Amino acid sequence: MSGTNPFLDPARQAELYGHASRLAGRSNALMRAKISGRPVPDTIVGLVRNHHERPDRLGLALDLGCGRGTSSLTVAQELRPRRVVGLDAAPALIEQARKRAQRLPGLPVSFLQGDFHHLPVPAGACDVVVAAFCLYHSTRPQAVVAEIDRALAPGGLAVLVTKGLDSYREMDQLVAAAGLDPRAEQHESLYISAHSGNLADLAAVSLEVLAVEHEEHSFAFDGHEHVAEYLATNPKYDLAPGLYGNAGALAATLHEFLPDRPLTTKSLVTFVVAQSGGGRS
Template identity: 70%
Template sequence: MNEPNPFLDPARQHELYGRASRLAGRTSALMRAKTSGHPVPETIVSLVQTHHAQPDHLRVVLDIGCGRGTSSLVIADRLRPRRVVGLDAAPALLEQARARAQELPYLAIDFVRGDFHYLPLPARSCDAAVAAFCLYHSPRPDEVIAQIARVLAPGGVAVLVTKGLDSYREVDQLVAGSGLDRWAECHESLYTAAHSDNLPDLAASSLDVIAVLHEEHTFTFDGHDHLARYLATNPKYHLAPGLYGNPSALAAALHEALPDQPLATSSRITFVVARTWEEAG
């Protein structure tokens, strides 16, 4: 199976991120299914508070791959830096992030479009930088981390977050067993570029790693209708025409293929905390 990884295929970027509703639907289905694991934005805040020397006096916090702004809003509310900069490459996601931030005008947040390989901020300008669930969208995540090292101020910390290679393997098994994609268990992981096992080494290419935290998050989908809302937005599988992006049709196909029952699955979430080598020395 040599098909391009969807997360690394430039031809699929508009399909994946051209509509904010797609990401909102995917996230909503996962969060409804979640049965264990701390909210990731809250863990990010806790790690910054623990590892930054002056967490109550942060100037700029950069949230890379901010998407719809969920983490940016929590960071701004909980850490109260002078400014949060949320950066993403997708205009549709940034538009929704700005709309959500307008409902909280007391928070100092700017959302900007940019390429995380060339962060549009001056050197040493950020007290903290966050890159959650975005590094595996780059074929060169080490270059992104080098950019993070460039923009971190002395004493600043970076919090990098990713998933394990075998995340949601039970979903792969169900999709294969249903016949909707018999090769579902053979497709390359979506997280190959930056995953739980290689992220500490990637971070160490430009930063000093000071903490690594692994958490097991579990999810239980109520049944085929619930699972279909997640599967319909998952680019990993090779589904028949009319199923991808169509939860109703996908749910009907699942009902026809398999008895309806809850599905439990899991994902390993890894947090790497790092700082600049200068600070380490």
């Protein structure tokens, strides 16, 4: 595994998650483009309802790598567990998640800064553990899964979510065709450590896998301006100085080299539902 993969490089986490605006900009550009695929937090809630023995009487739910708290808030609102705790390594995102929660008074949700390799809960404390789009930031995702197993109560449920290795491939093709990064299609996938193809196996090392669902999400970007908003937040490419993080300059460069056109792209989203090892017969 490459030590230079930006999603696995500890030195680049501040650039990725040091300001809530990058993640918000990325999510907004993607959500505006989305043409198919269920909202991921709703799917997580549905999976817990379908697979937990008593989804209407949940105790503690932990949302690992919670980012701005989108899934934590949906879990709190829809499943009404006794408490939801969102855990994330990035202080700026925790702050943003807390602000969002304040707009929903009375929800039993709190946010903690921490590392998902060391969960701040006693063994067997959690009825639900969610890890959405975050295990691919660990070079040791099996260690996180082992911690999840430790944290789950008997009968407790883990919902792990990730993307396919070649998600947004059409974006790579556009970046290469525009000459922004001629090697765009050769870079290692950002999701290499925990992706649609290995997530169930990673989970099965410590947990009992109950269900695996793959769902294709598709996106239609209006044109260069819209694509550039997303590209500006993508650390995958080797861009000329001044382009990364600069949607205006990226859009101008795309216009210079390619006629404006909509871009359709896809991402495979994979959900693994698993039970604590303690629940094994």
